[in-house]
Amino acid sequence: MAITFAASSPATVRRARPRGRAVRRTLTGWAFAGPATVLVVGLSLFPAVWAFFISRARWNGISPGVPVGWANYERLVSDPDMLAAARHTLLLTVLFVPSSIVLGIVVAIALNQRIRLIGFYRTCIFVPYVASAAATGILAGFVFNPQFGAANDVLRHLGIPQQQFLESPTQALYVICVIALWGEVGFTTVIYLAALQDIPRELVEAATMDGASRWRVFRHVTLPELRPVTVFAAVWQTITAVQLFDLIYTTTRGGPLNSTQTVVYYIYELAFQTQRLGYGAAAAYLLFAVTLLLTLGIIWYSRRRGSEVF
């Protein structure tokens, strides 16, 4: 080959060399990007496609699977456990997302003040975000213990009757939402704080000079500037809420009386406790579809409201 190249006319060499260089460039490029690409795609796209085939079979993972077409999906939409799980996930999401956004904005504004102890406050508020959800769940079981927990002690001091918290089917989901907020508000606070610090000072000063009250400055200058972050936070926190698992596993394991069994927890039980892999995969695909629709919905809504974040 080398000889052929050397013997060819100058015109051929000129044409051949760029091609050789292009091949080398592509090889170099893939040598850099290839390993990570193969890992990421191989561990997501390939299993996702496989999961789809699993979702169209009845299979316990051991004996050969029986293809059942869309039967798993059809059964899911009328499965009372699935519907209850969907209700719990929805309730959790509807409570968690707006609360974490509002709290994030309020705490970020407070932390953006130049007052004493601000470093201390910031550290305290961010620390729970670093603690694992599993540890947080175990700790919550202690704090909300009906017999000797600190939560009931606080209620006692306030003269409020003692509560069952995580052991009550009517309260457990709300308590889990509060615990999730405790662990996640640090995150929304940080992104709002970063966004607040990016707002040009002149903008606020100009509005103040024009005689706008503090509330009006906040309402008409600060809030609109925060909108792109809010869209992002809404999407991110929706995904967080929908996928909440660790906290439920280490507090209630779906109980009491299935009152905290969310879709994600139900999928885990189906696939890894009762070995109904096909049914579990179908539930996971439904969850994926709904999350995707929710995400696109939020983005579509925010686009219509005129903020371009995605």
Added chain:
Amino acid sequence: MRRFHLPFSPWHLLLMPLALLFVLPLVQMVLTSFMSSAEINKFPPQLIPTSLHLEGYRALLTETPALRWFGNTVLVSAVSVGAHLVLCSMAGYGFARLRFAGRGVAFLVIIATVMIPIQLLMIPTYLMFARLGIVDTLAAAFVPWLASAFGIFLMRQFFLALPVELEEAARIDGAGTWRTFRSIVLPLARPALATLAVFTLLSSWNDLLWPLVAISDNHTFTLQVGLANFQGMRRTEWSQLMAGNVLATAPLILAFLFAQRKFIATMSFTGLKG
């Protein structure tokens, strides 16, 4: 904005209770880990232990392989962080600077995979790992964390923002792509690499769902799985549970206290990626 300095800003009225609400449970966790069972089961609860009881830690270490779990978590996190730093920085550089066939498509596919939730992936990934024979090994816990779409994206964004002149100068001096990357670009990427390391450490250290699925052997558990499992059996051994919690959270909390800026930068970058 404030024209004069009050000795006591009204913001304290909001921030002080809030800060205590966020930090006191963690303080109670640490203090409880040093209490005896008799002290813990009192109501009203007492916050401060009467003396330093080490029973919780002793029981945890003798009745469970907690140190082993701790070591497993350290290993899984170290491999994840190390692999992330190498693989994602290389891929990020490739996607940012090198022109090669298939680059656009590959990057698009990687970004699209972010949308796929773990719940969808865990069933086939478990089956895949079972066939590879790595279920119930630590490899099962770290293989999904060797590289991530987020890591590739983060590094690519960083390299795109880096002025290209330095690399061109290195090229003119005759350095190849690898040498340019290794000795010119990578040293400049330290802030991004630190962000990536913190992100990967947080995710791999705190992961529960995936190792819970992939590992069922008591000695191969990561710390989070071991604790969750231990809690399932000993719901009332609070001093042991809190001792385990301290073991599971203290390393990251200490790292956070020492490198708070880096952690906060990581969190806000995660937020600004949208």
